[in-house]
Amino acid sequence: KQEVTQIPAALSVPEGENLVLNCSFTDSAIYNLQWFRQDPGKGLTSLLLIQSSQREQTSGRLNASLDKSSGRSTLYIAASQPGDSATYLCAVRDDTGNQFYFGTGTSLTVIP
Amino acid sequence: NAGVTQTPKFRVLKTGQSMTLLCAQDMNHEYMYWYRQDPGMGLRLIHYSVGEGTTAKGEVPDGYNVSRLKKQNFLLGLESAAPSQTSVYFCASRLAGDEQYFGPGTRLTVT
Numbered sequence: 001k002q003e004v005t006q007i008p009a010a011l012s013v014p015e016g017e018n019l020v021l022n023c024s025f026t027d028s029a030i031y032n033l034q035w036f037r038q039d040p041g042k043g044l045t046s047l048l049l050i051q052s053s054q055r056e057q058t059s060g061r062l063n064a065s066l067d068k069s070s071g072r073s074t075l076y077i078a079a080s081q082p083g084d085s086a087t088y089l090c091a092v093r094d095d096t097g098n099q100f101y102f103g104t105g106t107s108l109t110v111i112p
Numbered sequence: 113n114a115g116v117t118q119t120p121k122f123r124v125l126k127t128g129q130s131m132t133l134l135c136a137q138d139m140n141h142e143y144m145y146w147y148r149q150d151p152g153m154g155l156r157l158i159h160y161s162v163g164e165g166t167t168a169k170g171e172v173p174d175g176y177n178v179s180r181l182k183k184q185n186f187l188l189g190l191e192s193a194a195p196s197q198t199s200v201y202f203c204a205s206r207l208a209g210d211e212q213y214f215g216p217g218t219r220l221t222v223t
Binding site: 036099 | 168
């Protein structure tokens with residue numbers, strides 16, 4: 001069974017700092033990997049989707065990379081802002097079906 | 113275009129009661145999913161559907177049933193609620209090969 005881990009569980013940084021969130025998965029047979037943002041009491045908002053054949057995706061200040069062979073993905077946030085404070089989750093879709101496996105998330109606080 | 117909507121937003125049930133959660137999407141998505149989110153556990157897949165009239169079990173299906181009679185709706189039923197089913201329930205949908213879109217969630221408490 002696929003296991004997805006996100007480290008650290010919580011992170012606090014001063015505004016303006018660049019930061020990296022980590023996601024690791026145990027089975028490299030994935031179809032794609034998706035990064036989400038979740039605000040307290042809200043649903044999940046998709047940030048970036050990386051197909052298994054891709055190495056990275058970029059959207060604004062966000063850059064996600066994927067190393068399928070080593071079972072790792074990183075989400076890079078440049079010039080962090082207080083509005084970036086949220087929980088960030090990664091999810092992998094296995095390539096044998098339609099199931100998605102989520103990590104437990106990293107809770108990010110950006111201090112003004 | 114409302115995206116993915118969930119009804120109700122909050123619900124309190126007593127042990128043994130039944131209820132149905134409704135998920136609706138207006139994006140003509142084929143795939144729909146029901147997840148539960150518990151502290152420290154992340155999101156876990158309960159059931160999913162790959163198209164109208166189809167359903168399949170996910171990681172934690174016990175105690176739940178689902179139906180997809182119309183393409184735009186995916187219903188999650190609890191026949192006899194238990195305190196272990198206290199959770200936040202999320203519905204999601206997607207097109208083939210595409211990203212998932214999530215609803216706002218339903219917070220369910222079973223006493």
